[in-house]
Amino acid sequence: MKMRVVILWVGLLLAALAGLQAQEATAGLSSPSTSVGQPVELVVTVRDSRNAEVPQTIDVAGLRIELFGRATRFEMNNFKVTSSLTYTYSVVPLNAGEFTIPPIEVKVDKKTLKTAPARLSVMAGAPPALPAPQPLPNAPSTRSDVQPPAGQVTPYFGDLLLSKKKAYVGEVVPAELRYYFNSRISGEVGDRPNFGGEGFTAQKLSHVPKREQIVNGENYVVFGFQTGITPVKSGALEIPTSSLEARLQVPGSPPPGFADIFQQFGGALPPGMFTSSRDVSIDTKPVTMEVVPLPKEGKPENFSGAIGKFKMEASANPKKAAPGDPITIKVLVTGQGNFDAMGAPELTDDEGWRSYPPTDKFEPADAIHFTGTKTFEFVLIAKQDRIKTPGLKFSYLDPATGKYETLTQAPFDVEAKAGEAKPEASPVGNVTPSPTPKPESKASRSVVHVGGDSSWTPLFKQPFFLLLNLAVATVWGLALVYVLVKKLLRSAWMCRRSEAGRLKRLIADLEACEDGRFYDQAADCLASLGGADPESLGEGIPNADAEVLRSLSERIAESKYSPIALAKPTADERGRVMQVLTSLVSQYAK
Template sequence: MKQLSFYIALFISFNSLAQVSFTVSVASKNVQQGQRFAVEFKVNQRGESFQAPDFTGFSVLGGPNTSVSTYMDNSGTRFNLTYSYILQANNLGKFTIGPAYIKTGGQTYRTESIDITVSEKKEAAQQNAKNEDLILKALVSKQSVYQGEPIYARYRLYFRTEIGQQTFREEPNFKGFYRENIDDKRIETSEEYINGQRYVAADLQKMVLIPQQSGELKPGNIGLNVPIRINSGRRDFFGFPITRTSTEELNADFPTIEVKPLPDKGRPDNFSGAVGRYDFKVSLSNTEISTDESITLRLEINGTGNIKLVDIPQPEFPQAFEVFDPEITERSNVGSYGMKGSKVIEYLLVPRYGGTYKIDPIAFSYFNPQSKSYETISSNSYEIKVKGGQVSPNLAGQAQMGGNEKEEVNFISKEILFIKTKAGRWLKNDDRFWLSQGFWGSLALLLLINLGLYFFWTKENNKRANPSALREQKAAKKAAKRLKNAKKALDQNQAAEFYQALLEALWGYFSDKLKMPAHEQSRERLLEELAKRGLSSPTQIRLEKIIEQAEMTRYTQATMANAQNDFQEASAILTEIEGEL
């Protein structure tokens, strides 16, 4: 009787495994206009001739992406073949995704139809509330500023789960702003509490914005895709939990910025748009020269504000001087302080005539947001005495000339040529090159060049005779070049900088190799592209592991424990990929 029960249970078990299940699933049947979502068609048997529905009412952004998974449970080994699509809801209303078809075991199976309701887009704050493990915010140093006053802004991600490489789905257009990004070598993290919950906070992108017009400016929205690890609730053959990667779509509204116009009251005539706090200096290299000498007038502005957009005042020079094109030097930095730096302009002046001349004071004006007023800095006037040379024809007998005087002066060449003090070498009539020391030296040089070309040609032929070794050598060189910065950080025992450089090297390599822009970079997309190009599965698994290791160190305390092994592994993987592809 016990044996009969056993065989009956065994028959039922095999019968249940043999049943074909072909289903369709979506994360939610209610989506918002413009939202992207995934549709999955899953069959538990190997199939062929898969036919997807036409997805009327939606835009197909990606797919079909296929994946195969196997696992074991109390009933035996399970198999799943999944076809997935990424859709975008464009129109409001209720839409039906029709059935999909597949052949397996000589029979055709179909999924059920599924209804999707598309509603109006909600506020970003409401969307973020769906997943309490992830929060995206746009933070600014000020929401009310004057036109031209810099603002420090950043995109901050709060998370309390394991995350992967993020990609921006949407960014503000920043219309009406001048924008300059702040380049950080690595992303710093900190702990913050929100509603009593502890989060890890990371600024994904920092920037300085300078409003170029007044009014209420709305830069736009931020859309971010964040891959997270989700426990499937199942375990593998060895008892370890099986996880899968899911992409969360986060949204945030960039704060509205109120930009106040600069006041008209008290605005100087020479004001050119400088906003901030500045220092202005003017210097002259010499005040007494002769007509065969030159002098340099130097103007320097430095401070904090919209320094990159500031114009340096234009001095007025006496007509008795030839003024050459100025040399301009600019330096600026951006950070949480906004923007600071300096601008230097130097004029080279060459006198045409003797006499005494004057350069009037030079004034620089700017608006100070702290005092809410205009401020002006003026230099001293300079008197220049030029010795020697003739007096200007139109100004004979005058002791001084101002910057506003007018005179007609014929053009003088702008090239200053030096006088040769030594004669060139003269050749004798009986000087000959044939059999001279120069002749034998040239002959020896030609022989050395020919020998070098011979050895180079022989080496290249040997390389061509072994193409696999040549490919491997080139691949190793490319890998070493990509990992140059990572090797430098490794040698300096800098763990965080090493893994950041390693991650940048890997993504930079695949961006160039696969023509994959930054906003499309994700582990899933990368492995999919590499699989299409024929990269072996073991290499794909090793690559995914090293990328995951490097990504996690951006948000955890990195150590040098495995750095050497990770560097060697990354170098080996890039070499193999370059050889295979």
């Protein structure tokens, strides 16, 4: 009983959530392009509504649009229930051209919703090729009839689309592998399918951006891979199945008894409520192509294997060439076709010119190398004075008409002088006109050149050079140290320091002197301390010390001129003089 109540509440909650969803109407075409007489589907989807009114027909000049189906769908994803109505119209093109289907008015309850306008491209004749985001060339399309059965929802299927079912040997046929997954299922898709087979070569598969497409009224997510198929032999060519691996979340069955509970409330189990993971391999169906050999009729002699539709442009540079200087003719072949297999254009009227095999470079404009520009460069040297370059001729097979076409380029006006560049500038003598020069036709020269290095190591990396520079650097470093030391020794601080040391030695000598020479040595000390004016020493020192210095100066003066010069100083005098001089020397040293 409790369980039923819980389920009832859950049901009510889900219904309330569904009611919160905004109503909207959208319209989508099953294909954005078609041809006259080939119908496409227009599907109008109205979300979150049980009933709606739509027009039975839609008036668009050149199109016949009639309603022919209606369906109701319930979905449940992550416990979110959505319902939608789908109305399917048949759109039959009556004329070729570009059409815009106007917004369709949908009446829901008391509201009127409008869809967005849809564009349809209608071509005369067969349906166009590969309506993909990255369109392939405009060639008639032939698709294998891999379609989900009408009236039954197919979760996934594969499809191989060829731009044509009849091709020439060596022709590049653009193809696309498509893998459709119903938008209601989720999962992971492999990187790329396996694709290959006998009797043809294929370009590397190129990813097409993921897109959505309506098929039989169902919305599918489409994974596409483009390639170019080149048949290598004539006859029926079967392009085998290609498989893409995927892990999908497919609808599963509920636990036993769960469905019964829903049925007791008179309701069905919402789709998408239970899913299971499954590894699947999605296959395309094999497709058969008819491959025919190249026509022999009208095949030009210079045909080099180009099949497609091309145009040619050329230029020559420089316009004036000195003797021996080359002139380059640059040829651009642009269009659609088998660029990888095509040969170079042919030079015409090349008498008097020496030419060499051209270089080539291809710049693709699409991922499968079907469209692009191939550049050829011819290098020419005049053997005789020339005012015109050779002309150019390029032949190809147009697969649309089955006939060979030849593009021509008239010679360019130039001014080219014959001969070699300079006598000394011709180390290999006269080169013959053939692409591979004949050696014996050249003048033999014996050149024993003197000069140049005899090592692959540059001089600045050679050990001798590095060691020599290291030695010079050492000398420079020593010289720098010498200069710095010399500078330091000559500095005022060092001079004062050395003088202080000398004074200390004098004081020591003075202390040891006990006879009449005491005053002479004291005079030396004073002279060193005060220069020529010992009196100046009295400034800034205590009066007692200044008195001692004055007395000492007088005594020194007396000792020079009187007989007391040789008199020994008293111990007291010695003591006071020593004390004052020691104090002055200490101050000087600081």
